[in-house]
């Protein structure tokens with residue numbers, strides 16, 4: 001093992017995980033690629049350890065993984081193995097969690113406490129209980145491990161780093177608001193367009209079919225109900241709120257995203273469906289309900305957009321479906337999976353600082369993950 005390389009451990013090789021491996025192996029400029037060695041990768045059943053580091057393409061890596069025997073181990077045993085692997089080489093291992101597993105998130109304090117750096121697009125650890133959140137950062141402070149999570153909000157868009165910069169330079173956050181879900185942005189940008197209508201329908205494509213398209217494009221959570229019920233937006237608001245000093249120790253978000261008043265768009269009859277594909281299959285039964293809401297908004301000269309709002313001064317925080325006039329920027333300037341996030345601060349007011357761009361999709365999410373990995377390599381590897 002070269003001491004000049006960060007030893008990368010990748011858990012989760014689905015849409016995002018595969019892209020992360022692809023970018024590390026094939027997309028990085030040579031001087032940055034040479035700072036990483038992917039030595040371990042795994043999904044929920046198999047794992048592959050390559051001490052010398054993977055070479056070739058992401059497809060080669062996944063093909064090698066698929067040929068390994070199922071390990072049959074519990075998750076905590078797998079994590080124990082990783083901790084053993086990293087022992088003796090403190091500060092040179094990076095764990096990349098590309099799952100959306102709460103069980104994996106619950107083990108971050110163990111990993112980070114062992115001095116293993118962590119990068120993830122998974123929102124689970126940072127948006128659930130305040131205790132887990134505190135445990136992760138306490139462990140990181142003690143072990144000097146670095147924890148970065150840019151891709152948890154706005155995928156690769158610089159949302160976390162911008163908020164960090166605003167806060168670290170002493171600005172005061174007055175309001176954060178925006179369209180924070182790539183899936184819901186895609187859905188409503190397609191479904192609810194700023195076009196005056198005199199007809200009874202405002203769109204030809206049913207709501208359920210657009211959701212299917214979002215899933216096929218890789219924008220949705222593994223279970224699309226987690227997008228449609230607003231919990232993905234509530235989790236992102238929680239992640240941002242916890243970064244703001246006046247809210248970080250308040251009881252406001254003790255239960256994480258569950259503490260955020262959130263409007264669910266999931267029809268009551270579909271609430272308990274555990275399987276994402278079943279959910280998508282049954283959604284067409286409710287297309288007429290969505291069409292009615294959309295038509296009513298259009299008749300009022302408005303579109304529907306699902307937004308998140310956070311006002312640290314009053315503690316007001318909320319995720320829900322709102323109406324915006326046709327000429328509002330949320331109505332007229334978004335397309336595809338765009339997120340748009342506006343930060344109103346003491347310095348950035350009355351005009352807010354606005355960030356916009358694709359907020360979901362494997363490539364842009366992996367970019368956020370890999371950019372974080374590069375930051376860590378730049379900090380921990382000798383020049």
Ligand SMILES: NC(=O)C1=CN([C@@H]2O[C@H](COP(=O)(O)OP(=O)(O)OC[C@H]3O[C@@H](n4cnc5c(N)ncnc54)[C@H](OP(=O)(O)O)[C@@H]3O)[C@@H](O)[C@H]2O)C=CC1
Nearest residue numbers: 012013014015016043044098099100101121122360361365
């Ligand atoms: N898609 C997007 O646009 C964005 C996604 N994200 C986040 O990125 C993460 C990954 O999303 P995505 O790639 O779409 O998800 P996928 O469902 O495509 O992939 C998930 C991967 O995680 C593995 N996995 C799940 N549970 C476990 C477990 N307990 N132990 C080990 N491996 C496990 C799965 O393995 P197996 O196949 O064996 O189950 C699979 O390899 C999620 O947290 C998501 O919220 C963040 C921003 C944007």
Ligand SMILES: N[C@@H](CC=O)C(=O)O
Nearest residue numbers: 181182183219220221
């Ligand atoms: N499902 C999420 C993915 C990114 O966090 C979204 O649609 O925004």
Ligand code: NA
Nearest residue numbers: 150153155157
């Ligand atoms: Na981001």
